[in-house]
Amino acid sequence: MADGNRDKNQEFDITATAQWQALAEHQPEVAALHLRDVFAEDPNRGDELTVDVGDLHIDYSKQRVLRETLTKLVDLARAADVEGKRDAMFAGEHINNTEDRAVLHTALRLPADATLSVDGQDVVGDVHEVLDRMGAFTDALRSGEWKGYTGKPIETVINIGIGGSDLGPAMVYQALRHYVTGSIHCRFVSNVDPADLVATLDGLDPETTLFIVASKTFTTLETITNASAARQWLVKALGSDDAVSKHFVAVSTNAEKVSEFGIDTANMFEFWDWVGGRYSVDSAIGLSVMAAIGKEAFGEFLAGFHIVDDHFRTAPLEANAPVLLGLIGLWYDNFWNVASRVVLPYSNDMSRFSAYLQQLTMESNGKSVTKSGDHVTADTGEVFWGEPGTNGQHAFYQLLHQGTRMIPSDFIGFATATDDLPVLSASDDPLTAQSDGSMHDLLMSNYFAQTKVLAFGKTAEEVAAEGVEERLVPHQVMPGNRPSTSIMSHELTPSVVGQLIALYEHQVFVAGAIWGINSFDQWGVQLGKSQAKELLSVITSADSPAAQSDSSTDALVRWYRKQRGRTP
Numbered sequence: 124m125a126d127g128n129r130d131k132n133q134e135f136d137i138t139a140t141a142q143w144q145a146l147a148e149h150q151p152e153v154a155a156l157h158l159r160d161v162f163a164e165d166p167n168r169g170d171e172l173t174v175d176v177g178d179l180h181i182d183y184s185k186q187r188v189l190r191e192t193l194t195k196l197v198d199l200a201r202a203a204d205v206e207g208k209r210d211a212m213f214a215g216e217h218i219n220n221t222e223d224r225a226v227l228h229t230a231l232r233l234p235a236d237a238t239l240s241v242d243g244q245d246v247v248g249d250v251h252e253v254l255d256r257m258g259a260f261t262d263a264l265r266s267g268e269w270k271g272y273t274g275k276p277i278e279t280v281i282n283i284g285i286g287g288s289d290l291g292p293a294m295v296y297q298a299l300r301h302y303v304t305g306s307i308h309c310r311f312v313s314n315v316d317p318a319d320l321v322a323t324l325d326g327l328d329p330e331t332t333l334f335i336v337a338s339k340t341f342t343t344l345e346t347i348t349n350a351s352a353a354r355q356w357l358v359k360a361l362g363s364d365d366a367v368s369k370h371f372v373a374v375s376t377n378a379e380k381v382s383e384f385g386i387d388t389a390n391m392f393e394f395w396d397w398v399g400g401r402y403s404v405d406s407a408i409g410l411s412v413m414a415a416i417g418k419e420a421f422g423e424f425l426a427g428f429h430i431v432d433d434h435f436r437t438a439p440l441e442a443n444a445p446v447l448l449g450l451i452g453l454w455y456d457n458f459w460n461v462a463s464r465v466v467l468p469y470s471n472d473m474s475r476f477s478a479y480l481q482q483l484t485m486e487s488n489g490k491s492v493t494k495s496g497d498h499v500t501a502d503t504g505e506v507f508w509g510e511p512g513t514n515g516q517h518a519f520y521q522l523l524h525q526g527t528r529m530i531p532s533d534f535i536g537f538a539t540a541t542d543d544l545p546v547l548s549a550s551d552d553p554l555t556a557q558s559d560g561s562m563h564d565l566l567m568s569n570y571f572a573q574t575k576v577l578a579f580g581k582t583a584e585e586v587a588a589e590g591v592e593e594r595l596v597p598h599q600v601m602p603g604n605r606p607s608t609s610i611m612s613h614e615l616t617p618s619v620v621g622q623l624i625a626l627y628e629h630q631v632f633v634a635g636a637i638w639g640i641n642s643f644d645q646w647g648v649q650l651g652k653s654q655a656k657e658l659l660s661v662i663t664s665a666d667s668p669a670a671q672s673d674s675s676t677d678a679l680v681r682w683y684r685k686q687r688g689r690t691p
């Protein structure tokens with residue numbers, strides 16, 4: 124099937140291939156094995172089923188795969204022409220066929236001396252021109268040279284955006300808490316629930332606050348509504364419309380709408396239609412992050428993505444981290460009927476990483492038709508979720524360990540703490556207590572223990588041998604055989620955050636390429652938006668007909684209008 128000349132947008136049924144069939148036949152053999160036996164038979168897998176990329180050390184040996192499984196999965200990737208599709212993406216071909224667009228987030232992190240021309244346009248030149256403008260602007264903010272309307276320097280930057288225009292910067296800002304240098308701090312507003320804006324503005328001084336209105340389209344209802352309310356808050360406080368130009372900038376692809384909103388396009392930072400919203404944190408959408416950490420650290424962040432891009436583009440599929448992890452995800456999704464993957468960063472600063480990944484992975488691969496418009500013949504789109512360790516351990520790990528469902532997990536952990544404190548016993552005199560180790564070591568001991576227990580569990584014999592009462596033995600058996608990947612790095616640096624994001628971006632690509640779907644459009648979010656617009660006029664008016672197309676929505680709308688005092 125792999126054919127370099129094949130139209131990359133013309134899909135075929137991957138499930139009809141011999142490679143798919145081989146995996147389907149192989150699955151029962153693997154399913155019959157316990158990871159305890161798999162490790163006993165292949166004792167070196169813990170050292171060998173690993174891959175290093177940049178600063179990431181990835182151990183996938185605790186996955187329910189044999190070496191043979193990986194070979195078969197790579198064969199499937201070749202059958203789906205993952206390499207050809209990958210090269211088409213990097214080259215700027217219009218692989219987003221439903222919107223007729225290139226998909227070039229990888230160009231956002233190319234070094235300035237790289238060359239890439241797409242549709243006759245010097246993409247690298249454009250990217251670096253905007254990066255330079257972002258650098259000059261954030262330098263001015265950070266040095267205090269940029270003054271608010273009343274002459275005071277800016278202290279707080281509020282990013283107003285939603286989806287890809289919020290999740291990336293909010294997640295990265297938190298992850299890089301230790302790299303916030305200077306006096307600029309950021310807050311993020313996304314929800315059209317006014318509680319978000321009101322709570323975020325609470326206690327802020329309009330004279331020292333600057334808003335970044337971040338929206339690719341600049342038509343997103345939530346963002347424009349919040350931005351208008353924020354403008355009113357500012358203008359009311361500062362007494363003049365003229366204050367807007369000193370307190371509002373925009374990040375968008377739509378200059379016309381930006382200027383319609385009243386933001387001077389001189390204060391607009393551009394990106395391009397070939398950057399998907401959920402792939403845009405490394406574009407001007409990251410402006411708030413740059414304001415907080417500075418352009419040099421932002422440059423390191425971009426360089427981190429680029430390390431993984433290069434690896435993804437050049438490493439053989441057998442040793443290619445995003446390819447292997449994407450394939451292992453698909454292995455469970457399609458051959459084990461396992462729908463979800465839990466992501467568990469053992470890093471409090473990465474608390475928002477799972478939320479970020481939810482958009483990246485599920486908006487990309489939650490599709491039911493192939494690029495050719497045919498219904499897919501296998502399930503697509505893993506469900507991603509998660510919480511940071513150790514919080515998750517005290518909430519949902521019970522189900523991971525002893526529930527009837529198998530949920531593969533990705534553990535993420537760091538050798539060096541972003542913060543550390545000594546472990547002291549509560550009874551010690553706080554003034555003289557001796558340290559009994561580091562809290563970071565305690566955190567990481569949990570990481571290792573969890574992956575171990577998930578994989579190997581505890582048998583009834585082992586439980587009984589501890590003298591556990593017979594009737595309680597079945598309750599205390601830990602089945603094990605629950606797969607996980609361990610992703611480790613030395614420290615949570617800007618580069619490492621970039622590397623982690625790119626690692627997941629390309630996993631999404633690999634799975635989407637095999638399924639033959641378009642991972643870069645999101646038609647499924649449109650209908651709800653347009654119906655919300657229609658319903659707004661219905662729920663806010665006492666006169667308009669309450670009857671909608673179904674009795675449930677109709678009754679709910681009537682109930683709501685009554686509560687709001689709008690209809691009898």
Ligand SMILES: O=P(O)(O)OC[C@H]1O[C@H](O)[C@H](O)[C@@H](O)[C@@H]1O
Nearest residue numbers: 286287288338339340343400648
């Ligand atoms: O950046 P914007 O154009 O405001 O879009 C914000 C978000 O809204 C949409 O609903 C899309 O589903 C997302 O992919 C996008 O990130």
